[in-house]
Amino acid sequence: MKKSVLSYILLGLMAVLLEGLLSTAYADDLTPLILKQRLADHPTGAMADQLADQVRSWFGRTEIKDGAPPRVDGLTTAWAIEAPDATMPPKVLSDTGQYTIPLQRIGQTPVYVAVVDLPNGAGMIWTYEVNGRRARSGNLEVYAREPETNYDTHVAHGKLIQMPDWHSNIFAGTVRSWWIYVPAEYTPEHPACVMVFQDGGYYKNFVPTVFDNLIGKREMPVTVGIFIDPGHFPDNRRSPGEERSFEYDTLSDQYARFLLEEILPAAERVVKLREDAASRAVAGISSGGICAFTVAWSRPDQFSKVMSWVGSFTDLAAGKTLVEGGHNYPFLIRRLPPKPIRVFLQDGSHDLDNIAGNWPLCNQQMARALAFKGYDYKFVFGEGFHSGAQGEAILPSTLRWLWRDYPMTP
Structure with missing residues (x-):
């Protein structure tokens, strides 16, 4: 009996360790396009929790709290903010008013993300907005390289x-x-x-x-x-x-x-x-x-x-x-x-x-x-x-x- 309990505990620890390793590896391979594909699956429950944690790691656990600078791959751009006090979905605004980018909540987590394909040559001063309040701002320009x-x-x-x-x-x-x-x-x-x-x-x-x-x-x-x-x-x-x-x-x-x-x-x-x-x-x-x-x-x-x-x-x-x-x-x-x-x-x-x-x-x-x-x-x-x-x-x-x-x- 003792041997069976010990085996069960060891198996549980191994499963937790394996899940952690897989989660880290899963986060390491994130790109704007991959994130877009995973969001298209509309994850819920544990899968949403896991994706939200991977997004935190990818964008930076400190950076994301104020709205992380976007991650860019060519013209595909990913945004993320952790906003536990949000009463409505946050959004990203451009200085010229040309772009308003709503963010999508990952499951029931406080992590909100968006992945958009911007036009070639798009440039903007971006700002996160949460509950009508402006958060972090920054510069962005994207190009399709020849x-x-x-x-x-x-x-x-x-x-x-x-x-x-x-x-x-x-x-x-x-x-x-x-x-x-x-x-x-x-x-x-x-x-x-x-x-x-x-x-x-x-x-x-x-x-x-x-x-x-x-x-x-x-x-x-x-x-x-x-x-x-x-x-x-x-x-x-x-x-x-x-x-x-x-x-x-x-x-x-x-x-x-x-x-x-x-x-x-x-x-x-x-x-x-x-x-x-x-x-x-x-x-x-x-x-x-x-x-x-x-x-x-x-x-x-x-x-x-x-x-x-x-x-x-x-x-x-x-x-x-x-x-x-x-x-x-x-x-x-x-x-x-x-x-x-x-x-x-x-x-x-x-x-x-x-x-x-x-x-x-x-x-x-x-x-x-x-x-x-x-x-x-x-x-x-x-x-x-x-x-x-x-x-x-x-x-x-x-x-x-x-x-x-x-x-x-x-």
Whole structure:
């Protein structure tokens, strides 16, 4: 008898342990789509309790109490809040009023969830509402990423080389990290095109994959990528942020000279590059975006293609007069003869609005000025924030547009 009772207890403990392990594993495999499928089964009782606990684990047991930030997979977005005092189903509201997302209660638990498929490019400031009271808010933008942003095992892959830290003379006293991407198709007998990216530590993480795919499909020329971080002072005489703004936001030819006199000659010791403007592009995000434009604007004989994401065409570099910043570009573009440069701009309606200016308005002014003067330009304006999310999602088509008429032969 004692043996039977002991066996029963052991079996019970094993069952509890197994249930816990299965519950954890069940939670670990949650995605927005899987959660949507499980909600479609309308779980009740113990199954609802189990799903609610898995949702708590997935979103975070602390986060969910105030309304967890959404979990996103492509365009499918999952929301969750634990609201034991809710007298009616909570909902998620967007700042523009475009989206009202009701949440579904899981069984009789206090956990409420929703899984929705948002339109490509949707952007919003979201807020949970419980009993008419606003809870946590946050930012969200979702995009369907173009296929060439994904790693493809069927194409040849270039190599990313981390270069020794660069000690600059033009930006005297600064040190910076930089990298060179060399396509698999490159041969020394045929000098390559080149595209320079500011804030290179960010861009190096995903641009080489897109280059591999497009070069492999002959949808852009064999192009070397140069990824450069802003400089910093080892003696901390100026903060990294201040130095970045000085290098990127200043309207002068100093950064162009830095590229032409220091970086490109150093890169030439590793890989042979073409020297005509049609074979050179420059890119960046935020202050790096206006920096890219400034490089081509000041030296159109050397750089003919610009890619700017959420560009800071604002008064960040106000100078002593408070009027020396990049907000002047739309008016300079209108006043001066057109320059032989091609410009891609991207921004979103939720971008920054502060003392330096309104980023969406300034980018729209840039686009209108380029159109007025007859430039070869493209402006993609969405609903996003001050981020690279949209730029990353559409990078393949952006590069196709920038290089669309360039000969694809070596």
